[in-house]
Amino acid sequence: MSRGKKTVERVMQLMNQPESIRNIGIVAHIDHGKTTLSDNLLAGAGIISGDLAGKACWMDSDEEEQARGITIDASNVSMVHEYGGKEYLINMIDTPGHVDFGGDVTRAMRAVDGAVVLVDAVEGTMPQTETVLRQALKERVKPVLFINKVDRLINELQVDEMEMQIRLGKVIDKVNKLIKGMNEEMYNNGWKLDAAGGTVAFGSALYNWAISVPYMKKSGISFKEVYEHCKKGEMKELAKKSPLCEVVLDMVVSFLPNPKIAQPRRVGVIWHGDVNTPEGKGMMTCDPTAPSCMMVTDISFDPHAGEVATGRLFSGKLTRGDEMYIMGTAKKVNRLQQVGIFMGPTRVEVPELYAGNIAAVTGLKDAVVGSTVSSLMEMTPFESLEHYSEPVVTVAVEAKNMKDLPKLVEVLRQVAKEDPTLRVNINEETGEHLISGMGELHLEIITGRIKRDKGVEIITSEPIVVYRETITQELTDPVEGKSPNRHNRFYFTLHPLPEHVVEMIKSHEISMNQESLERRDAMVKAGFEKDEAKSVKDIYATNILLDMTKGIQYLNETMELIIDGIHEALDGGPLADEPVQNMLIKLVDVKLHEDAIHRGPAQVIPAVRSAIKGGMLLAGDSLLEPLQKLHITVPQDNMGGATSQIQSRRGQVFDMASEGDTITVIGKAPVAELFGFAGDVRSATEGRAMWNSEFAGFEIVPSGSAKEIVLQIRKRKGLKEELPKPADYLA
């Protein structure tokens, strides 16, 4: 305890010296040893005992995490490290590696400036390594590499010293290749990993040791010695001579940037405002005297303090009682109640917190994950947080006991606030609520948490796949939508949105957060005509609305309702009431009643909605299903079992790579066919398969099964059990 307390005092001293701060995240594929590494670092900082490190899973603060042995939420900790006679404050976020929790990684990367990429020496880079690395580079977070489980190379695979070096070299090459492919500019500007340069370390988090070239020079230990110790199983010895926390934190301090260096590089990417404004300048220079700007990356619930918002403070400072504003909400003052930092599961209050730190505050009642918080009433918000994969599986939940009905609604709102990768759909009328997540496991954890932490007994349905709809043809002959009172008419044309434009929307190169001129230029670059480029009225998911009309009276005041109607159509397409994607909608003509009461929401919304829905059916509306890419590693003998598991699930195998006597089968299959895959593949391969999956996008359901699936969905949703016709929507 006293050591812990001392740490707090040192942390507080360093907090207002940006040059001494490193905000880092540890990212890796599942099971490559992130939490074990984090524990080691904590032990080194004196927060937990050295003997426990490697076993305590201290950062897995959730019971569920400890029981399953995986990290589910990103958690934060601050610690002090001494290097070259100077003290440094290291704010670290541990992130989950399982694909179902990728959203946490996305959020953590917004808060940090540097990342320790962790790779298992035996397994090498895995699909999730690639995903998290991409996320880091996208946020301009600088990577260093830690190759873990080196002891396994020696003890399990019995490789000699020479082969060990070759294997480690291969891992580095592979990661470098990934970095180069993702961002060649940064790769050439010093982000290339280089063992001799010091941006790579090797070791075993389980046995608390590591080495790097600079540390070998500093301590005099040689690679040969390391190899010998390992071979003889003298791990404790090694841990004393070359402790992991020293090696890794030295690397962090020397090669990962402090906020002052990182922010000018990052602000341009994650914020599209004007850098010459006071807040822009403040963030570029990490200035504690500038207006405060913070991005919320996590919200958790503290039974005593209530909602705790965690996020990166890019400029200004936070003090208890400060008046803050949340962008995008009614400009109501949110007053900071507690200002603090996270030290593992506990929060420590501080009197003041300065730019460049990761803050944990209470009192921001209007904030959600992704909110931009500022002392200014208005500022350009940060680029929104988005994750590469999308929720693809849904379960319906309802309260087991009638008395819990209102509480469940409350709890679901909390859960949605805590985890933005979840989509929660609350239906107070039927009491049956929908939760959509990244996969089966993700939803199991969430529903488990509702039962355990929040104490609400719930009944959960079988998981249901989330589909999408999109058009496959153009509709250039305008479709007409008439309001129920027949006094207003709207005319639209519909066009499939080209793939490269969809990518630009996903990467925020085209977004409604941009200034209109900037957006116009991006649209022109994407290949739109100038008059189209300046007419963007809305971007919803990956759909764009253009207003191509000219000089129509009352249209401006009606536009919001038109957008509402479009959102209703896009939230549930005509085919199966599933979300619509990749569509370009052009409003080409409008006729409006001059009396405002005759063109209210009850008229405009249904007119627009049915025009879009009817139009989609004329434009070849099709059902898309989510797919998952599968990597199954099995011994040669069991290969047949693995491939048949993919093929029997409407899947396809597109690569098989053998290494020694194991073979890796790579393929993909629809999510709908993958329920229960874990158990089946285990029995088909006598339990010898190692496998993982990642989101592989949406694809059109093959025409052979499309009708059947559409009718199934319609039946489940209580819609008419027949394929819809344009005449159902258009008069």
Next chain:
Amino acid sequence: MNSQMNDVKQMRFGALLSGGKDSLYAAWKVMQMGSDIACFITIRSKNAESYMFHTPNISLTRLQAEASAIPLIEQETEGIEEKELLDLATSIHCASEKFHLDGIVTGAIQSVYQATRIERICHQEGLWCISPLWQCDQETYVRSLANEGFEVIVAGVFADSLDASWLGTHIDRTFVDRLKKVSGKYQISIAGEGGEYESFVLNAPFFKKRIIIEKAEILFKHGAGNYRIISAGLV
């Protein structure tokens, strides 16, 4: 209902009659002030989408006029925007000549479009134009209908969130409560001023007989529906 009402005592009015609650209630208000409703005027539009004139069951205003023992002037129009106003002007002129009218009563509540156009015609004819319901509190008004002895049904629905189940139901307290519940983001006007629903009056305090529906059918398509009265009689 407003200060202007004191001046209308002992005058003779023609009331525009659509068959719906607003026109008949407005006429009733004028009667209560001590003035005469000398005639009803009905414009029948051939265009189902007319901006000006409400259409469901318009032919049945004859029954309402008969039930209240007040003569009816009927005029047909093609229902072409703005041109239909000429037909309205003609019929107001005829009615005014025939019944020596001092003014016209309309059931307008909020529709500036309708009210200004009727007022312009009255002005040209040198007639008063009064709208006793103008800017009234819609909920109070609709709730008072049943209390004051009006029997009104929903004859048409033209708004999102109003479906076929509303057609033919009585406009009473239950109706108002139900309407408020579904209105939500659609901001449906309680009195149907945005054309969200249309009504038909079966009985009013000044009716000598009441209308009974013998046969009717419900038509609902593309978010809009009508309660079409096929045959009806007086008792």
